[in-house]
Amino acid sequence: MKKSLTADQVSLIVERSSNGSPPTLTEIAALLRLTSKAATEALFEGARKLREIYFGNRVFLYGFIYLSTYCRNNCAFCHWRTELTTLSRYRKTADEIYGAAIELAAAGVSLIDLTMGEDPQLLTPDGFELLCQTAAKIGQQTQLPIMLSPGVLSQTQLSMARRAGVTWYALYQETHNRNLFKAWRRGQDFEKRMKSKKKAAAMGFLVEEGVLLGAGATPEDLADSIVAMGKLGATQLRAMAYVPSPGGLPPDYRVKASNQELLMIAVLRLSYPRALIPASLDVEGLQGLAPRLSAGANVVTSLVPAYLGLAGVAHQALDIENHNRGVEKVSEILTSNDLSVGQPQEYQELLRQMKRNNHL
Numbered sequence: 549m550k551k552s553l554t555a556d557q558v559s560l561i562v563e564r565s566s567n568g569s570p571p572t573l574t575e576i577a578a579l580l581r582l583t584s585k586a587a588t589e590a591l592f593e594g595a596r597k598l599r600e601i602y603f604g605n606r607v608f609l610y611g612f613i614y615l616s617t618y619c620r621n622n623c624a625f626c627h628w629r630t631e632l633t634t635l636s637r638y639r640k641t642a643d644e645i646y647g648a649a650i651e652l653a654a655a656g657v658s659l660i661d662l663t664m665g666e667d668p669q670l671l672t673p674d675g676f677e678l679l680c681q682t683a684a685k686i687g688q689q690t691q692l693p694i695m696l697s698p699g700v701l702s703q704t705q706l707s708m709a710r711r712a713g714v715t716w717y718a719l720y721q722e723t724h725n726r727n728l729f730k731a732w733r734r735g736q737d738f739e740k741r742m743k744s745k746k747k748a749a750a751m752g753f754l755v756e757e758g759v760l761l762g763a764g765a766t767p768e769d770l771a772d773s774i775v776a777m778g779k780l781g782a783t784q785l786r787a788m789a790y791v792p793s794p795g796g797l798p799p800d801y802r803v804k805a806s807n808q809e810l811l812m813i814a815v816l817r818l819s820y821p822r823a824l825i826p827a828s829l830d831v832e833g834l835q836g837l838a839p840r841l842s843a844g845a846n847v848v849t850s851l852v853p854a855y856l857g858l859a860g861v862a863h864q865a866l867d868i869e870n871h872n873r874g875v876e877k878v879s880e881i882l883t884s885n886d887l888s889v890g891q892p893q894e895y896q897e898l899l900r901q902m903k904r905n906n907h908l
């Protein structure tokens with residue numbers, strides 16, 4: 549049994565991070581094993597301070613449109629995997645996507661995230677062209693950056709998205725342990741997925757990378773992922789707890805995934821203080837937001853317009869049809885945590901800086 553770090557030891561690691569020396573691999577793994585309340589609070593407090601240094605009290609809100617729940621892949625952790633043939637699925641039309649984006653923009657989000665399963669129909673040349681046209685139209689009308697999360701793309705598809713004005717390419721490896729990848733992302737190619745992100749970064753996209761917690765990755769695996777995310781040049785780094793999918797990957801009963809998510813958010817903040825680190829509404833809904841903010845997150849993702857028949861990724865329906873994933877409710881939580889909603893102009897200035905610096 550490894551000895552857990554004390555609050556004083558954690559504070560020393562935090563202090564070194566504040567002075568530009570991020571935690572080592574061994575320290576990251578130890579931080580991800582914290583159990584004592586005092587040590588955990590020292591970590592979260594340090595993460596909040598670092599967030600404040602680089603972002604003040606601003607937190608940015610992302611609107612989320614899960615535009616198609618069809619997928620050709622069979623990821624063992626995912627509710628939308630292809631083997632579940634009896635699921636009721638949808639594919640939104642270009643007009644429906646556009647309408648949802650306009651609603652989100654009017655509500656005050658700073659970014660529109662267009663996410664889909666690897667829908668074979670939307671990845672045909674015609675389907676992808678229509679998707680890019682829709683993204684371009686949304687970008688022109690809202691003047692907001694667009695994030696596209698369409699799965700692995702070819703060079704041609706990345707070029708089309710670039711021409712359409714897409715800013716972010718989000719593609720989560722979920723794990724950088726190849727054995728876990730093989731078991732989780734069944735039948736998929738680890739290298740191809742990594743290369744798609746590297747190509748995107750070289751073409752000028754901002755890249756979001758992410759990992760899954762509570763499905764079997766050890767603290768050492770997660771430490772390796774943190775290093776890999778930095779090497780990739782990703783500037784938004786996501787950690788999300790596994791929401792068990794019926795009949796899918798069994799959860800790792802050794803850890804409480806939502807607690808590990810908080811630790812991971814804080815450790816990411818220590819490792820990459822300037823990064824955008826999301827608190828997703830997709831795992832525990834609105835009630836899970838405050839703890840994630842207290843751990844150092846500076847983006848709230850997965851705000852969804854209610855009553856448009858949209859779904860979440862990890863959870864199909866949590867807090868979607870009740871306005872709990874709207875700007876108003878999220879803003880209330882921010883205010884009660886001494887935080888405020890970052891404005892779209894501030895967000896765009898931040899992205900300009902990220903592009904100029906080209907690293908975290």
Ligand code: SF4
Nearest residue numbers: 619621623626629665
């Ligand atoms: S995680 Fe994404 S790629 Fe994998 S099955 Fe689910 S929707 Fe498809």
